[in-house]
Amino acid sequence: MGGSHVDQVPGISANHAMDELLENLQSPDRCLEMDGSELREVLETVLRRLIPHVDSFDTQLAWEPPQAGARPDGSLPNDSSDWEGVIRELFEDHLFPAYNPASGGYMAYVPGGGLLHSAVADLIANAVNRYVTVWQAAPRLAELEAEVVDWFRQLAGLPDTGGGYLTTGGSLANWSAVVTARACRLPEDFLDGMIYTSDQAHYSAIRAARMAGFPAGNIQVVESDAEYRVSLDLLQQRIEEDRQSGRRPFLVVGHAGTTNTGAVDDLLELARICQQQDLWFHVDAAYGGAFLLTGRGRALLQGIEQADSVTLDPHKGMFLPYGTGCLLVRDRQDLHRAHAVDVDYMPEMQDDPYRVDICQISPELSRECRGLRVWLPVKIHGLGAFENYLDEKLDLAQFAARELETIPGIQILAPPQLSILAFRLAPEGLDMEALNEVNREFLERINRATQRCFLSPTSLNGVFSIRICIIVFRTHLEHVQHCIDVIRQAAAELLADR
Ligand SMILES: Cc1ncc(COP(=O)(O)O)c(C=O)c1O
Numbered sequence: 001m002g003g004s005h006v007d008q009v010p011g012i013s014a015n016h017a018m019d020e021l022l023e024n025l026q027s028p029d030r031c032l033e034m035d036g037s038e039l040r041e042v043l044e045t046v047l048r049r050l051i052p053h054v055d056s057f058d059t060q061l062a063w064e065p066p067q068a069g070a071r072p073d074g075s076l077p078n079d080s081s082d083w084e085g086v087i088r089e090l091f092e093d094h095l096f097p098a099y100n101p102a103s104g105g106y107m108a109y110v111p112g113g114g115l116l117h118s119a120v121a122d123l124i125a126n127a128v129n130r131y132v133t134v135w136q137a138a139p140r141l142a143e144l145e146a147e148v149v150d151w152f153r154q155l156a157g158l159p160d161t162g163g164g165y166l167t168t169g170g171s172l173a174n175w176s177a178v179v180t181a182r183a184c185r186l187p188e189d190f191l192d193g194m195i196y197t198s199d200q201a202h203y204s205a206i207r208a209a210r211m212a213g214f215p216a217g218n219i220q221v222v223e224s225d226a227e228y229r230v231s232l233d234l235l236q237q238r239i240e241e242d243r244q245s246g247r248r249p250f251l252v253v254g255h256a257g258t259t260n261t262g263a264v265d266d267l268l269e270l271a272r273i274c275q276q277q278d279l280w281f282h283v284d285a286a287y288g289g290a291f292l293l294t295g296r297g298r299a300l301l302q303g304i305e306q307a308d309s310v311t312l313d314p315h316k317g318m319f320l321p322y323g324t325g326c327l328l329v330r331d332r333q334d335l336h337r338a339h340a341v342d343v344d345y346m347p348e349m350q351d352d353p354y355r356v357d358i359c360q361i362s363p364e365l366s367r368e369c370r371g372l373r374v375w376l377p378v379k380i381h382g383l384g385a386f387e388n389y390l391d392e393k394l395d396l397a398q399f400a401a402r403e404l405e406t407i408p409g410i411q412i413l414a415p416p417q418l419s420i421l422a423f424r425l426a427p428e429g430l431d432m433e434a435l436n437e438v439n440r441e442f443l444e445r446i447n448r449a450t451q452r453c454f455l456s457p458t459s460l461n462g463v464f465s466i467r468i469c470i471i472v473f474r475t476h477l478e479h480v481q482h483c484i485d486v487i488r489q490a491a492a493e494l495l496a497d498r
Helices: 002-007 018-026 037-054 083-094 115-126 140-157 168-186 203-212 234-243 268-277 289-293 293-301 332-341 372-382 381-404 431-451 477-497
Strands: 163-167 195-199 219-222 248-255 280-286 311-312 327-330 408-412 422-426 456-460 462-467
Touching: 018 477, 037 083, 083 408, 115 163, 115 372, 140 163, 140 289, 140 311, 140 327, 140 372, 163 332, 168 195, 168 248, 168 280, 168 311, 168 327, 168 332, 195 203, 195 234, 203 219, 203 372, 219 234, 234 248, 234 268, 234 280, 248 372, 268 280, 289 293, 289 381, 327 332, 332 408, 332 422, 381 408, 381 422, 408 462, 422 431, 431 456, 431 462, 431 477
Parallel strands: 195 219, 195 248, 248 280, 280 311
Antiparallel strands: 163 327, 311 327, 408 422, 422 462, 456 462
16 A cells, blocks of 8 residues: 555655665765865865955945846756856855945944954854754853853843843844833733834834834834933823823833934933833843943943843944844843743753753744854953954044034034944035935035945934944044045035035
8 A cells, every 4th residue: 555655656666676775875965065175175265265355355445336236047056066166256246346344444324344253253153063042952052152141241230130142133132122021011912012212213123113013003202302312201201191091111222322323321310210110121232232341331321230131232343243133131031931932842941040041032943153253252352352442433433523523514413422423514504405415415425435435324303414433343543534534525525516
């Protein structure tokens, strides 16, 4: 009966005798199993391209306008190719044009930089391919990752009941924070729960709330003050109004460095309000959190240590390549409450708080050993090196602001609280719409002048504003000086053309 069933499956026949099967199995395809000498050869091929790329970071453009390549013909890549050719194609056809956050002239958006140490760490992590989200599957690497998270917990000043895990970025950390707050503060039927943040919030906080199941009407976007910090009076007013109308306030998302201007909310006051009102206090420190390594950052971010949860983003302020964020919580049991599920087919999970099963405190199961890409550069250089680089970025932002003040027609819209500032050109006699148009043109001229400095725009209360964000570790005085020279010249030309 079983034999006749097999007979009907194309390609498998009863006549496919055991000895034929065994013969086939004697000589399987092993081409995917790279051995050590092939790996060395491949790495040499890659390094012949990668090393000149790395050595030219300083002369590479900070950005190029986007341009699509030839559309693929859609055929499946069934044939093999040689390494030399494929790596050549990658380096020659796919790396450029691009925005180049690895270059010192990149001061747009919130870039990272991409420590090469972490690239080496990723190579090792992927080559050994350990399963780190279950403690017993790779105890020492799981402990290494937990150690990295604990460094961050200490940095944020959270108590030793705290914990956390490494995410792929700030957006995912914000989402997991909202899910955790929801699980810990609201009943299963949570649709009357209200979330509060500022009009300067990164959109990932709003998306996090939506992805956690809250309709848009459950998210109160509270206006910010003249320094782009959330207005505490308006926040309290909204909370009060919502309570009176029978809604259930449960979460405030504060900011330790907004994306637009780097503004730091009054975290001490926010913590006090949250405590008084019994609300979960989340701090989005994706941009600003790394500055906790500096004395100035610690002073400005006071109050973060009272948060229930904190988003950090080491692929920004700790200069890692993209792919590493972090969520910290004040009580690690809260992450467990929100994420843990027990099933029969998994290995036994740990009770000991120092043996972290990452899969029980996060939404991911199979993933790379993310901790290694933080651990390796920190072990090699120590946190002091990061502090020095971050202090330099704070100084560079102050330098940029002072230089901008000397350029005729420039108005500083947001002086640096950390390492972001915003400005515009404000010739007299123009209404807001005309000024916005002038500044669109101004930014275009700045970015196109040499393509060795790249800035990005934002809107501050409807005002088209140009941001400088200094956080790439390769950005030094010469890059900022060049940027200022470009701005000075573009401003003079634009004013002369009018
Ligand atoms: C304040 C803030 N929060 C969250 C994010 C999102 O982080 P990611 O891009 O790592 O998802 C950003 C990104 O720039 C940010 O500036």
